[in-house]
Amino acid sequence: MYRYDEFDAAFVNERVAQFSDQVRRRIAGELTEDQFRPLRLMNGLYLQLHAYMLRVAVPYGTLSSKQMRMLGHIARKYDRGYGHFTTRQNIQYNWPKLRDIPAILAHLASVEMHAIQTSGNCIRNVTTDQFAGAAADEIIDPRPVAEIIRQWSSIHPEFTFLPRKFKIAITGAPNDRAAVKFHDIGLMAQTNGAGDVGWAVYVGGGLGRTPMVGKLINGFVPHEHLLAYLESILRVYNRYGRRDNKYKARIKILVHEEGLENIKGQVEDEFSHIRGGVLTLPDAELDRINSYFAQPAYVDHGVVSVDVEREKILDPAYGRFLENNTFPHARSGYTSITVSLKPIGGAPGDATAEQMEAVADIAEKYSFDELRVTHEQNLVLPHVAIADLRAVYDALGEAGLADANAGEITDMITCPGLDFCALANARSIPIAQDISRRFAAPERAKEIGKLKIKISGCINACGHHHVGHIGILGVEKKGTELYQITVGGDGTEDAAVGKILGPGFVADEVPGAIERLVDAYIARRTTEDETFIAAYRRLGDAPFKEALYGNG
Amino acid sequence: MTKILTGNELLSGAVVYLDADGRWVEELQAARVYEKDDEAAYEAALAAAKASGRVISLEDEDVEIIEGVITPSRTRAQIRAGGPTAPKFDRQHLGEDEHVSL
Numbered sequence: 001m002y003r004y005d006e007f008d009a010a011f012v013n014e015r016v017a018q019f020s021d022q023v024r025r026r027i028a029g030e031l032t033e034d035q036f037r038p039l040r041l042m043n044g045l046y047l048q049l050h051a052y053m054l055r056v057a058v059p060y061g062t063l064s065s066k067q068m069r070m071l072g073h074i075a076r077k078y079d080r081g082y083g084h085f086t087t088r089q090n091i092q093y094n095w096p097k098l099r100d101i102p103a104i105l106a107h108l109a110s111v112e113m114h115a116i117q118t119s120g121n122c123i124r125n126v127t128t129d130q131f132a133g134a135a136a137d138e139i140i141d142p143r144p145v146a147e148i149i150r151q152w153s154s155i156h157p158e159f160t161f162l163p164r165k166f167k168i169a170i171t172g173a174p175n176d177r178a179a180v181k182f183h184d185i186g187l188m189a190q191t192n193g194a195g196d197v198g199w200a201v202y203v204g205g206g207l208g209r210t211p212m213v214g215k216l217i218n219g220f221v222p223h224e225h226l227l228a229y230l231e232s233i234l235r236v237y238n239r240y241g242r243r244d245n246k247y248k249a250r251i252k253i254l255v256h257e258e259g260l261e262n263i264k265g266q267v268e269d270e271f272s273h274i275r276g277g278v279l280t281l282p283d284a285e286l287d288r289i290n291s292y293f294a295q296p297a298y299v300d301h302g303v304v305s306v307d308v309e310r311e312k313i314l315d316p317a318y319g320r321f322l323e324n325n326t327f328p329h330a331r332s333g334y335t336s337i338t339v340s341l342k343p344i345g346g347a348p349g350d351a352t353a354e355q356m357e358a359v360a361d362i363a364e365k366y367s368f369d370e371l372r373v374t375h376e377q378n379l380v381l382p383h384v385a386i387a388d389l390r391a392v393y394d395a396l397g398e399a400g401l402a403d404a405n406a407g408e409i410t411d412m413i414t415c416p417g418l419d420f421c422a423l424a425n426a427r428s429i430p431i432a433q434d435i436s437r438r439f440a441a442p443e444r445a446k447e448i449g450k451l452k453i454k455i456s457g458c459i460n461a462c463g464h465h466h467v468g469h470i471g472i473l474g475v476e477k478k479g480t481e482l483y484q485i486t487v488g489g490d491g492t493e494d495a496a497v498g499k500i501l502g503p504g505f506v507a508d509e510v511p512g513a514i515e516r517l518v519d520a521y522i523a524r525r526t527t528e529d530e531t532f533i534a535a536y537r538r539l540g541d542a543p544f545k546e547a548l549y550g551n552g
Numbered sequence: 553m554t555k556i557l558t559g560n561e562l563l564s565g566a567v568v569y570l571d572a573d574g575r576w577v578e579e580l581q582a583a584r585v586y587e588k589d590d591e592a593a594y595e596a597a598l599a600a601a602k603a604s605g606r607v608i609s610l611e612d613e614d615v616e617i618i619e620g621v622i623t624p625s626r627t628r629a630q631i632r633a634g635g636p637t638a639p640k641f642d643r644q645h646l647g648e649d650e651h652v653s654l
Contacts, residue, residue, distance in 0.1 A: 026562075050566070050635060050644050051565035350639070
């Protein structure tokens with residue numbers, strides 16, 4: 001993992017001191033709220049419905065066990081004993097008090113973490129594949145590049161006040177698990193004819209009130225020129241982005257309105273001026289950063305395999321965990337484990353302080369001290385020896401973290417919704433809870449197979465509903481919470497925005513509506529292996545529309 | 553429209569309501585209800601609240617009085633008053649030094 005150098009440490013500590021003084025001045029009445037608000041937001045401190053909310057950055061979703069323990073400590077000492085992991089691979093605390101924020105930030109700094117640039121019109125935390133550096137299908141580990149982007153974008157003087165917020169996602173694998181085509185910039189590793197690794201750059205993707213699939217602006221940017229290319233895009237966006245209208249200020253609107261070719265021409269022109277200049281990544285610096293992400297000291301366990309079918313008979317819950325929660329690792333004898341934060345009836349993404357500490361202990365003992373946060377609001381133990389699988393499963397079970405539903409229908413992305421969020425129009429979490437209870441039976445979930453439901457409590461789409469195979473969007477209509485259901489969204493390399501098939505449903509009707517969609521799929525799939533999304537693509541809207549609304 | 557004045561207390565972020573004595577209190581039912589004819593009083597209270605800076609995110613909230621109970625029209629306001637519904641959490645409370653008035 002990356003370790004702060006002297007500059008990083010000094011910068012973060014300075015910021016803690018600055019913000020501590022700003023909090024002191026605010027409480028003393030020396031700063032008005034209008035003066036203080038932008039300062040607190042620059043440090044990740046929002047005001048939500050019931051209290052402040054502190055959003056802490058987890059750079060590219062990577063944590064050490066020491067950092068995770070600190071997150072648990074903060075949850076216990078300064079919050080209500082839990083934290084909420086988000087689709088931005090961050091963690092949010094829902095109940096901190098203003099006076100405690102300086103102490104919390106100091107604790108975070110002590111483990112090389114902060115809350116800087118988790119709000120505001122700047123470049124936000126770079127997100128990536130949760131299996132980065134471990135996945136069998138990876139071309140290159142994207143984390144060193146993510147770290148370089150983090151350093152480049154941290155208080156970048158030119159890009160601190162962009163027209164709107166700016167999100168970059170990066171994947172080193174052809175199978176996109178980071179939804180890169182739904183970010184302002186999405187990066188996918190590519191290999192050219194000479195065998196060099198570079199980056200396909202997508203621009204102008206996004207969710208929110210105007211969902212857009214990112215457009216390929218350059219099919220191969222050489223590795224060493226990536227920062228110059230990113231800077232070129234940001235410069236064009238900063239110059240021409242719509243500052244006149246908040247709802248049209250994201251780069252997706254600029255690209256849409258001006259056309260990809262026009263934007264591409266401007267970017268290439270900018271790139272021609274700065275390519276090969278100060279932003280060229282020097283080999284020595286690349287090597288230095290790469291060294292932080294060197295492979296762990298894997299042990300050769302010989303040929304180790306687990307007979308999943310046998311385990312399913314001996315211990316169905318464990319068998320199901322093996323089937324759903326393990327992911328192929330690049331190194332033989334190892335696997336990556338998804339730690340589900342989606343217990344039946346729970347709040348998606350929430351973990352208690354005790355669970356954070358338990359998973360930190362497990363990571364220290366069994367996963368080379370490493371943890372990941374996924375954009376689907378789960379955790380990952382990236383490097384677990386297959387020989388240790390049972391021990392890890394048992395330890396997770398003791399912490400209440402052995403839910404074996406990764407990738408199944410109950411593994412939903414859900415935003416905090418109207419229960420917490422000041423922007424929301426409808427509640428999200430109770431909808432997720434009702435759906436998860438409805439599909440709680442393991443046999444039923446297995447019968448359904450891989451199906452992604454994503455729920456947002458407003459059009460800002462923090463719950464990624466547009467890219468759910470089934471998406472649920474909460475709206476308010478005449479004082480009532482109403483839920484629109486979309487079908488056919490996909491956040492992967494086969495990116496698609498889901499389609500609304502008809503009028504919304506009141507909360508009580510939602511689980512039944514989902515069940516009807518699921519039944520329509522099962523009745524019409526060609527084989528058990530045809531997934532919901534594949535069946536939808538083959539069948540089109542009609543059977544799903546009929547399932548929701550009848551054929552009248 | 554009948555309304556109340558609400559916001560979040562600076563130190564705790566807790567939801568508070570302005571009562572008839574100019575105090576910011578946790579209880580929705582203790583809030584001063586401004587009728588149509590009370591606009592001047594409402595504006596004066598809002599100006600004083602803004603000036604004090606101890607309660608932020610000030611907003612008026614439409615309410616109805618149903619059998620003597622102050623009932624906010626919006627679900628949002630009901631959740632603000634009671635705390636999150638799922639998972640169910642108690643609302644944020646004011647600490648000892650967080651009880652303030654205009």
